[in-house]
Amino acid sequence: MLEILSLKRTVNFLRHALPISIMSAILVFGSLVSLATKGINWGLDFTGGTVVEMEFTQPVDLNVLRSKLSAPELDGAVVQNFGSSRDILVRLSVKEGVSSDVQVKSVMAAAQQVDAGVQQKRVEFVGPQVGKELAEQGGLAVLVALICIMIYVSFRFEWRLAFGSVAALAHDVIVTLGVFSLFQLEFDLTVLAGVLTVVGYSLNDTIVVFDRIRENFLKMRKSEPEEVVNVSITQTMSRTIITTGTTLVTVVALFLKGGTMIHGFATALLLGIFVGTYSSIYVASYLAIKLGICREHMMPVEVEKEGADQPSMMP
Numbered sequence: 394m395l396e397i398l399s400l401k402r403t404v405n406f407l408r409h410a411l412p413i414s415i416m417s418a419i420l421v422f423g424s425l426v427s428l429a430t431k432g433i434n435w436g437l438d439f440t441g442g443t444v445v446e447m448e449f450t451q452p453v454d455l456n457v458l459r460s461k462l463s464a465p466e467l468d469g470a471v472v473q474n475f476g477s478s479r480d481i482l483v484r485l486s487v488k489e490g491v492s493s494d495v496q497v498k499s500v501m502a503a504a505q506q507v508d509a510g511v512q513q514k515r516v517e518f519v520g521p522q523v524g525k526e527l528a529e530q531g532g533l534a535v536l537v538a539l540i541c542i543m544i545y546v547s548f549r550f551e552w553r554l555a556f557g558s559v560a561a562l563a564h565d566v567i568v569t570l571g572v573f574s575l576f577q578l579e580f581d582l583t584v585l586a587g588v589l590t591v592v593g594y595s596l597n598d599t600i601v602v603f604d605r606i607r608e609n610f611l612k613m614r615k616s617e618p619e620e621v622v623n624v625s626i627t628q629t630m631s632r633t634i635i636t637t638g639t640t641l642v643t644v645v646a647l648f649l650k651g652g653t654m655i656h657g658f659a660t661a662l663l664l665g666i667f668v669g670t671y672s673s674i675y676v677a678s679y680l681a682i683k684l685g686i687c688r689e690h691m692m693p694v695e696v697e698k699e700g701a702d703q704p705s706m707m708p
Contacts, residue, residue: 446482446483449504538589546600
């Protein structure tokens, strides 16, 4: 097995579990307060609106183009590059009493003031009702994922570990959403995909730790649960560093060079990787210990065979 960090001594990770758990509780509480008071800055995928993609003959200064989009029906327009500096994407929110066609014509008229050779490449319209349904289905997808994960881990391991893993996943999702709410970052379908990816990433890391905890509970028969967990985390630390490091390289590259369209996706992944890595230790494992996990819970259930307790009829 490839190891970049070989620890000969067991690291007492749980020594700092209490203060970090308190910090996590504060983060979750603050995130819930922000979500309740400020809400989420839903993107056009959820609120509805019009997207206009244009191709200019030369690179365009976005600030100049924004200044031209001054018509009342274009109020709040979001202007961003789409791939290259000549490809521009304009996002328009729904305006009461104003049709999407009128907004598109106004956008093209303003763009022609900047570049007479501009071409309209794509127009997409998402109705408010469709956006509302997407928001509801997206939230339902996260909830169903958490329920299915809890059922799977309960069968695979034990209900105390299952509760810890779901608590860690809920922690990761709530904190990520809280950051988007606090800074009012746009939340669209790509960010939702990032949140679901965070759920899978965090679960993968938690399952690896739990699998080693189960093995060590059966091997270290006289050890306390805290010692078993510390040994298990120490043994899997090399794998965690390799996985987290290689993922971060890709995500940071997407964050810096991926463009505006996937900036939210990369932001969600960066947040999720950070909170997901430490929650596997200081939320999932620590909560399982507080729920009283011990060696007896890891023992396989012995099933008595029918008639095993009856005396033999053989002479």
